[in-house]
Amino acid sequence: MVSMTRGAYAKPGTSLDFKTGNWRSTEMPAHIHAKAPCHAACPAGEDQQAWFAKLQEGHAEAAWAELVRANPLPAITGRVCPHPCEGACNRAALDGALAIHNVERWLGDEAIRNGCDYPVAAPRANAPEVGIVGAGPAGISAAYHCLRHGLRATIYEASPEAGGLLRAAIPQTRLPRAPLDAELSRVLALPGITLNLRTRLGRDVSLEELRHNHPAVLLAPGCQASTAWSVDGAVPADLREGLHMLKDFVDHGALPEAERVVVHGGGNTAMDLCRLLKRSGSKQVTLITASGLPGPDTDPSDEINVVPRELE
Numbered sequence: 391m392v393s394m395t396r397g398a399y400a401k402p403g404t405s406l407d408f409k410t411g412n413w414r415s416t417e418m419p420a421h422i423h424a425k426a427p428c429h430a431a432c433p434a435g436e437d438q439q440a441w442f443a444k445l446q447e448g449h450a451e452a453a454w455a456e457l458v459r460a461n462p463l464p465a466i467t468g469r470v471c472p473h474p475c476e477g478a479c480n481r482a483a484l485d486g487a488l489a490i491h492n493v494e495r496w497l498g499d500e501a502i503r504n505g506c507d508y509p510v511a512a513p514r515a516n517a518p519e520v521g522i523v524g525a526g527p528a529g530i531s532a533a534y535h536c537l538r539h540g541l542r543a544t545i546y547e548a549s550p551e552a553g554g555l556l557r558a559a560i561p562q563t564r565l566p567r568a569p570l571d572a573e574l575s576r577v578l579a580l581p582g583i584t585l586n587l588r589t590r591l592g593r594d595v596s597l598e599e600l601r602h603n604h605p606a607v608l609l610a611p612g613c614q615a616s617t618a619w620s621v622d623g624a625v626p627a628d629l630r631e632g633l634h635m636l637k638d639f640v641d642h643g644a645l646p647e648a649e650r651v652v653v654h655g656g657g658n659t660a661m662d663l664c665r666l667l668k669r670s671g672s673k674q675v676t677l678i679t680a681s682g683l684p685g686p687d688t689d690p691s692d693e694i695n696v697v698p699r700e701l702e
């Protein structure tokens with residue numbers, strides 16, 4: 391059996407179980423310390439090689455602990471992240487990319503189910519306290535990383551609940567509320583994080599107050615605005631903004647009734663809308679996107695990374 395402990399493959403003689411032909415006698419490999427493509431592509435900065443190695447050795451909790459050194463929300467990102475890590479995976483050229491996204495979700499769910507402790511120590515009582523505006527994924531992750539560096543964090547959130555767009559605009563079909571609530575509350579319960587809900591910047595607290603009360607302030611209010619859209623400056627009278635439609639659906643469970651709908655875009659918002667419109671009775675949903683569906687001739691850099699099986 392070959393041990394996959396990280397770094398072992400770089401030691402002479404440890405890769406003999408792999409049948410590599412006669413290259414050893416013709417050319418010696420050079421070991422270069424560099425991020426793996428999946429690591430470099432991950433917006434959360436995860437070191438997937440490191441946590442996969444621990445998982446392969448049979449240590450699921452250690453794999454989760456390694457993963458959350460970078461990303462404290464794997465049960466959530468394992469459901470909503472468009473997983474550019476898999477698009478970058480070298481293994482894709484051989485047979486198929488590793489199922490990083492699904493394994494990440496499983497590790498997150500297992501940690502919730504087993505009540506695994508986050509690998510962070512409570513900060514000192516007099517540790518500097520960072521002010522963070524916004525309790526979405528960015529603000530909550532930032533608060534968690536403050537703890538990892540021995541700092542305290544106070545979050546100011548305008549809404550009555552934490553979660554930002556995760557809660558306000560992602561339908562439960564893609565992100566059920568149980569893992570969302572469980573994972574957010576586990577991070578927010580860590581000692582050293584204080585959450586102030588219903589506290590809007592500019593209404594309930596000013597930037598000057600935050601600067602006065604905290605040695606550092608992070609603004610993480612989220613991406614709540616849709617991109618302006620027109621055709622040569624002309625805006626259709628019945629144009630709707632996708633993000634607002636999703637928020638309305640999450641809040642009220644309703645979408646505009648329309649037999650035929652055109653959705654422009656190829657990201658998660660567009661795909662969520664297409665699915666919801668189909669399920670709510672629209673007969674024809676047409677997606678217009680600059681990118682293509684994955685296929686044998688599609689350049690990986692020009693494909694949407696969701697396969698809309700329900701769409702024509």
Ligand code: SF4
Nearest residue numbers: 432467471473474475
């Ligand atoms: S699915 Fe997870 S590992 Fe992959 S890019 Fe997203 S956050 Fe990173």
